[in-house]
Amino acid sequence: MDLSLxxxxxxxxxxxxxxxxxxxVPLEDGLxxxxxxxxxxxxxxxxxxxxxxxxYGLDIPPEFGGPDVDIVTRTLxxxxxxxxxxxxxxxxxxxxxxxxLAQMFEANDDQKxxxxxxxxxxxxxxxxxxxxxxxxxxxxxxxxxxxxxxxDDWVINGAKMFISGADRADFGLVFARTDxxxxxxxxxCFIVETDTPGFHVRRIVHTLRAARYATELQFEDMRVPHxxxxxxxxxxxxxxxxxxxxxxxxxxxxxxxxxxxxQELAVxxxxxxxxxxxxxxxxxxxxxxxxxxxxxxRQSLWITLAAADKARRGEPFRTDSALAKIVATEASGRxxxxxxxxxxGYGVTKDLPFERWYREMRIRRIGEGPNEVQRHIVxxxxxxxxxx
Amino acid sequence: xxxxxxxxxxxxxxxxxAALSGQLGVYQLSDDAATVRAIVRVDARxxxxxxxxxxxxxxxxxxxxxxxxxxxxxxxxxxxxxMMVHRADHGRLPSWNPPEDGVGxxxxxxx
Numbered sequence: 087m088d089l090s091l092x093x094x095x096x097x098x099x100x101x102x103x104x105x106x107x108x109x110x111v112p113l114e115d116g117l118x119x120x121x122x123x124x125x126x127x128x129x130x131x132x133x134x135x136x137x138x139x140x141x142y143g144l145d146i147p148p149e150f151g152g153p154d155v156d157i158v159t160r161t162l163x164x165x166x167x168x169x170x171x172x173x174x175x176x177x178x179x180x181x182x183x184x185x186x187l188a189q190m191f192e193a194n195d196d197q198k199x200x201x202x203x204x205x206x207x208x209x210x211x212x213x214x215x216x217x218x219x220x221x222x223x224x225x226x227x228x229x230x231x232x233x234x235x236x237x238d239d240w241v242i243n244g245a246k247m248f249i250s251g252a253d254r255a256d257f258g259l260v261f262a263r264t265d266x267x268x269x270x271x272x273x274x275c276f277i278v279e280t281d282t283p284g285f286h287v288r289r290i291v292h293t294l295r296a297a298r299y300a301t302e303l304q305f306e307d308m309r310v311p312h313x314x315x316x317x318x319x320x321x322x323x324x325x326x327x328x329x330x331x332x333x334x335x336x337x338x339x340x341x342x343x344x345x346x347x348x349q350e351l352a353v354x355x356x357x358x359x360x361x362x363x364x365x366x367x368x369x370x371x372x373x374x375x376x377x378x379x380x381x382x383x384r385q386s387l388w389i390t391l392a393a394a395d396k397a398r399r400g401e402p403f404r405t406d407s408a409l410a411k412i413v414a415t416e417a418s419g420r421x422x423x424x425x426x427x428x429x430x431g432y433g434v435t436k437d438l439p440f441e442r443w444y445r446e447m448r449i450r451r452i453g454e455g456p457n458e459v460q461r462h463i464v465x466x467x468x469x470x471x472x473x474x
Numbered sequence: 475x476x477x478x479x480x481x482x483x484x485x486x487x488x489x490x491x492a493a494l495s496g497q498l499g500v501y502q503l504s505d506d507a508a509t510v511r512a513i514v515r516v517d518a519r520x521x522x523x524x525x526x527x528x529x530x531x532x533x534x535x536x537x538x539x540x541x542x543x544x545x546x547x548x549x550x551x552x553x554x555x556x557m558m559v560h561r562a563d564h565g566r567l568p569s570w571n572p573p574e575d576g577v578g579x580x581x582x583x584x585x
Contacts, residue, residue: 118517118518118519118550119517119518119519120517120518120548120550121550123578126577252580253558253580253581253582254578254579254580254581280581286583286585287580287581287582287583288477288582288583288584288585289477289555289582289584290551290552290554290555290558290582292546292548292551292552292555293548296548296550296551299551299554301580301582304585436518
């Protein structure tokens, strides 16, 4: 494996790094400490700059109009884009655009016209409705939302939990049980428009996270046309599973970006802050904390890039992305914690970004599949598929 | 935690303000102890938290108002929720909130 960046990668990474430092970070001085969006005029201006850089819609496949950037480079860019206060859950406040629901690329031609293309043009917002009050780590068994065929429609009843963006979405993907006898082979994915009668966003679920808050959904006799089934009836589990596996690499990368920024701030502060007549940087206790940070960051970085490289080469990467998710989320949490400690009392104030990172980073060990489930995935790879 | 903020209204005067904490949170204002006129969030940019912001309201709007509050360390998401609930219940935002508060606001249909 070649560990050096190509000239093109260096150029793009440097370009995005400067963009974050010169455009995003200064704007944050005027935003709420827990803001997850920019004023519309700033968003429009910066999205225009990103388009000029040729990097708008990084996750959109080239055949659908996105820039042709491989997953290793996108991982490197995700690390850069998260290096600011809101970076963990709102990297660059989304001025780089995004593919939205990647599963929609599997839509049929009719669904592409009605949903995918408006989504890519930024005309329609989306949500992803998988997790339920009964759980999210084991969707094959936990999904209790039922869909029953009635003529040309499906009638859906049930609830979803921890669903981001549903209150502002135009449509979303809802996974429902269509055959209660078949476990994972009895789940279907539906495209649901949020103005459908019976679709309710009942409340915001308040958490440690300030950005991309979660909501609770309820479906009451919600009729969805059969034409809105994404993929095959009873084929929804594969769609959900594919999404979860893919998400782990950028999920790990944004954690690493925050850790890199926290470490940078810690090193800088330790070099100027004096206690008992000497700089913090001259204290062995502080030096070792910074070194431990560096170990955590580099381990996370290489494991995550190795997973991305496997994905780029088209090799199976499920175990590698699970490892990346485990290592990056846990290591980055430790880095933020140490950087906060080095900053002392200021570290826990809202004057600095650490307290937000500290709160939001804690979620990362649970989100996108808890780390215990990731360990189970790795164990299954090591012991064989007979392990349940 | 209840979706709606339905604590009893309290008269907004200097004694009430002096008794408030400087914590983060959200508050509602009314001019008749029944109608919500404004929903306001108090985040970390406020100098003295709820006490400072309600003191400012008293200074700028004068006596005769009522308020109720919720101490909440996530004032932003709680404020968004209260705004959405108000719009779901009344079909509009509180009259003292500026129109820009509704930009990008989501939709809730609370039970």
